[in-house]
C-alpha cells in the first residue's frame with residue numbers, strides 16, 4: 075500500500091514536531107533533505123523501512139510496536155500521536171502515527187545505510203518479544219562481566235550505560251559478575267528488567283539526564299526515576315548500603331555492594 079501510494083511521488087511538504095522517539099525525530103533535517111525530492115522506491119530490511127529519495131539518500135523508518143503510516147487528505151483530521159506528515163504531489167498526506175514512540179524516522183543520507191548501527195549490526199532489538207526468550211541463554215555463556223555483555227551492541231542493540239546500570243540494580247545482579255556465573259533464571263529476570271527500564275524510559279518521556287544523547291548507544295531514550303545511576307555514595311533504595319562505583323566497559327557503574335550479587 076505504501077509503495078503504491080508513495081513510490082514515484084514527490085514530497086512537497088514535511089511537517090511535524092521534533093520530539094523524542096526511539097531516535098530523536100529531527101523535522102528540520104527531514105524537511106531540508108526531503109522537500110522537492112522524489113521517492114524512488116520503498117524497501118524493507120528486517121523490521122525497517124527504507125525510503126529511497128532520488129539519489130540523495132535514504133530515510134530509515136522503524137514502526138516500533140505501535141507505529142503505522144496512514145494515507146490521508148491533507149485537511150483530514152489528525153489522529154492523536156501523529157508525529158510526522160509528508161505532503162505528496164498527488165495531494166495526499168502520508169502520516170506517521172505512533173502512540174508509544176518506539177518507532178523512529180531518521181535521515182541517513184547517502185552513506186548511512188552501510189554504517190547505521192540498527193542496520194549493520196547483528197544484535198537483537200531489546201524490546202522485541204523474541205528477545206526475552208533468546209537473550210538470556212546468550213548472556214550466560216559469556217565470560218565477561220555481565221554489564222559489558224549487556225552493552226555489547228553485536229549481541230543486543232540499544233541498551234545504554236544508564237539502562238544497564240538500572241536494570242542490574244533492579245535484578246540485584248552485581249555488574250562485574252561474569253555471564254557464565256549467572257543462572258538462566260536470573261538472566262531472564264535481568265532481561266525482563268532491561269525491557270522494563272527501556273519501556274518506562276520511553277513512556278515517561280521527560281528527563282534530567284544530561285547524557286541521554288550520548289553516542290555510546292543510549293539512542294536517545296529518556297530516563298526518569300533512576301534508582302542507581304548518579305547515586306554513588308548515596309544509600310541503596312532497597313537496603314540503605316552506600317552505593318559504590320566501578321568502571322566497567324569503560325563507563326561509570328554504580329552498584330550496591332550488599333544486595334547486588
Ligand SMILES: [Zn+2]
Pocket residue numbers: 310311312313314315330331332333334
Ligand atoms: Zn542494596
